[in-house]
Amino acid sequence: MARPRSSPSSAATGFRGSHERWTGGAAVISKCFVVDGRVQGVGFRYFVVREAQALGLAGWVRNLPDGRVEVLGSGEPDVVSALEGRLWEDPPHAKVSSVDVREAEAPTYAEFRILPTPW
Helix, strand or coil, X not given: XXXXXXXXXXXXXXXXXXXXXXXXXXXXXXXXXXXXXXXXXXXXXXXXXXXXXXXXXXXXEEECCCCCEEEEEEECHHHHHHHHHHHCCCCCCCEXXXXXXXXXXXXXXXXXXXXXXXX
């Protein structure tokens, strides 16, 4: 598969736009998911970390002060979509009622981690 043409600046930085970059010939996207429902105090963040790490994604998960959970996933488009689907798979004691999705900036690291709640 041929790599799309890019400007010298994007070729030098490895980024295409604000949320897509190229690594090893594969497109990498980043999406932010805000998950609502019974998702705090039930192990949901640890479930997300296990799923994201199993998929090989970079990013993070954190509780929000309003009771929702925010997830940033970065990887190949089909893998990020797989994470979105898994967010709907309720782990024991959790109940997801909605998942809002938007494009996001890529994380500056390659692993997936839990971040502290932004107070």
